[in-house]
Amino acid sequence: MEKEVGAVEESPVVLPLFGFLDVTGEVVTMILIVVFTAVVSLLARRLLRERPGKVQNVLEMAVESLEGFFAGLLGPEKARRHFGYLGALFVFIVLCNYSGLMPGVGVFDWLKAPSASLSVTAALGVATFLFLQAAALLSGVGDYFRRFVSPMFFMLPLVLLDEVIKPVSLSLRLYGNIFGEEMVVRQLYGIFPVGPPILMMALSLLFCALQAVVYTLLVSLYLDEATEPLEPRPRKQRKTKTLAQSLEGGLK
Amino acid sequence: MTSSAIIGIAAGLVIALSTIFPALAQGKAAKAAMESIARQPDAAKDIRSALILSLALMEALTIYGLLVAFMLIGKI
Numbered sequence: 001m002e003k004e005v006g007a008v009e010e011s012p013v014v015l016p017l018f019g020f021l022d023v024t025g026e027v028v029t030m031i032l033i034v035v036f037t038a039v040v041s042l043l044a045r046r047l048l049r050e051r052p053g054k055v056q057n058v059l060e061m062a063v064e065s066l067e068g069f070f071a072g073l074l075g076p077e078k079a080r081r082h083f084g085y086l087g088a089l090f091v092f093i094v095l096c097n098y099s100g101l102m103p104g105v106g107v108f109d110w111l112k113a114p115s116a117s118l119s120v121t122a123a124l125g126v127a128t129f130l131f132l133q134a135a136a137l138l139s140g141v142g143d144y145f146r147r148f149v150s151p152m153f154f155m156l157p158l159v160l161l162d163e164v165i166k167p168v169s170l171s172l173r174l175y176g177n178i179f180g181e182e183m184v185v186r187q188l189y190g191i192f193p194v195g196p197p198i199l200m201m202a203l204s205l206l207f208c209a210l211q212a213v214v215y216t217l218l219v220s221l222y223l224d225e226a227t228e229p230l231e232p233r234p235r236k237q238r239k240t241k242t243l244a245q246s247l248e249g250g251l252k
Numbered sequence: 253m254t255s256s257a258i259i260g261i262a263a264g265l266v267i268a269l270s271t272i273f274p275a276l277a278q279g280k281a282a283k284a285a286m287e288s289i290a291r292q293p294d295a296a297k298d299i300r301s302a303l304i305l306s307l308a309l310m311e312a313l314t315i316y317g318l319l320v321a322f323m324l325i326g327k328i
Binding site for chain 1: 301304305308311312315316318319322
């Protein structure tokens with residue numbers, strides 16, 4: 001198989017599994033992240049006390065500030081309703097981005113930053129696309145179909161295109177940012193191994209969190225747009241009079 | 253000129269152009285946000301989130317340029 005062009009590299013398989021379920025380094029890292037979050041949340045649930053300890057305090061503060069962030073964008077009711085997906089998305093993306101900064105990740109084939117791979121971010125984009133469609137459908141089937149033709153019927157192709165472009169641009173943005181950062185760090189390392197890469201990595205501490213914020217911010221804006229009830233269509237004045245009106249007119 | 257030289261120049265041009273113009277736009281947006289924060293410090297929170305959103309959308313253009321440049325470099 002010939003090598004793909006630059007950015008879209010194939011990552012080496014570390015655990016062959018029937019050919020179509022091959023496990024790559026990104027998948028291993030993602031599984032580790034999922035196990036880590038699951039263990040932390042299970043432990044935190046086990047440690048729930050009336051008088052919170054350290055762990056509970058930190059986690060409660062994190063969850064509350066996250067919910068406050070979504071409530072500021074969506075309003076408290078919708079934020080509460082969709083917090084499961086949005087919060088999980090945020091936590092997962094943050095951990096994926098930060099996993100690239102751990103020593104050893106990206107050096108061996110076994111561990112790789114998941115969000116520096118287009119396949120992972122594309123999968124996140126597909127999941128987000130399905131989530132948005134489902135949320136819009138659940139908030140009102142009639143509104144869902146009317147939104148495609150909302151101001152005018154000829155908006156249909158544009159709206160359809162928009163629905164497809166949303167996940168594509170989300171996944172390309174996340175992938176490009178994380179991948180670009182990694183490449184910049186690598187190039188800087190090649191030029192001068194001691195000083196500049198650390199500066200860039202310190203900057204990427206900021207950018208990694210920012211990318212997760214931006215991703216979830218955009219998803220919740222799309223969600224707000226998609227689940228907002230449409231204002232009822234202005235009724236056109238009927239040209240044909242009703243039977244009673246015409247009878248009245250005739251009688252006069 | 254060989255084709256790889258052309259590809260190299262094209263990759264350089266892509267990343268240069270797609271950095272220059274979003275950088276100008278981001279400067280404008282940051283300037284406007286700072287001015288409005290100075291005028292109305294109470295609204296700083298709202299302005300900040302709107303600023304971050306718009307900066308991220310502009311940043312995306314640069315990132316697309318970066319990806320295209322990487323793809324071009326990979327073709328050499």
